[in-house]
Amino acid sequence: IMGIPNVGKSTLMNALLKKRVAKVGDEPAVTKVQQKLYLGKHIVLVDTPGMLWPKIAMASDGLMLAASHAVGTNALIETEIAEFLGNFMLERYPQLLTTRYGFQTEGLDGISVIEHVAQRRGFRVRGGEFDYEKAAHVLLHDYRTGALGRISLETPETRAAALARHAAEVAEKARIAEEKAAAKAEEAARGKRGT
Known part of the structure; x- marks a missing residue:
């Protein structure tokens, strides 16, 4: 297995x-x-022990795996994973955030989702600041246990779009690298002719 x-x-x-x-x-x-x-x-x-790819090419893949708890807690920073999840929830499932935590989602981003979770749950540290890390942990826990509802981080359509974006980014990086190499070669050739 x-x-x-x-x-x-x-x-x-x-x-x-x-x-x-x-x-x-x-x-x-x-x-x-x-x-x-x-x-x-x-x-x-x-x-068998779980297996992952030797290199995860797209950062979003790593964040989805971490949000789903398929990657250990030492692999990524929990607050970054929670910010990713907060942004994702705002984009695809804002009503589930409202249902679970009782705040409106208009105008929020991933960071403010975590801050609102801290506020609604009364998570504070010394000095009265919101306990951002505890709220991030709760958001991830609620997602992982299904307390937020039925959520799919990826569909065939969103995967195809992500792969297309990644391919375009890789092609653009290759084009830029080729241009730099050509410019460097041209500069080197001019330097040899000038001597």
Whole structure:
């Protein structure tokens, strides 16, 4: 059984075997090594640690994985993930924010969503400032546990659009690099002719 971290591979194995044989938890990297279990005479289940791509090319992919808790907490800063999620919720599911936290979303951005969560929940630190980190944690927790509602971070259409934008960005970077290399080569050639 293979997949990204924290999607329920071990839970599936436990369900198939109808007993708890694989340790599970609500965090990535609970399964550390492969575990073989025999379902029958000719069926072997192998529970594997979660796997990710060696390099995540698009930052939005990393943020979506982190928001979904597929990437460990040390991989990214939780407040940045919550800001991303806040912006995403404003764009696609603003009514769920209003329903859950009781504030209007017009004119807000990801940072102000977290500030509003802190205000509505009464999260404060010494000096009366809002506890931004605690509110960010609550927003992510509410998303991960489904307390915000049914949310999809990606659809086939949004994925296609993101890939198209990424391809255009890569092509533009390549074009700029080629122009710089050509200009450098031309400058070097002029320097040789001038001597």
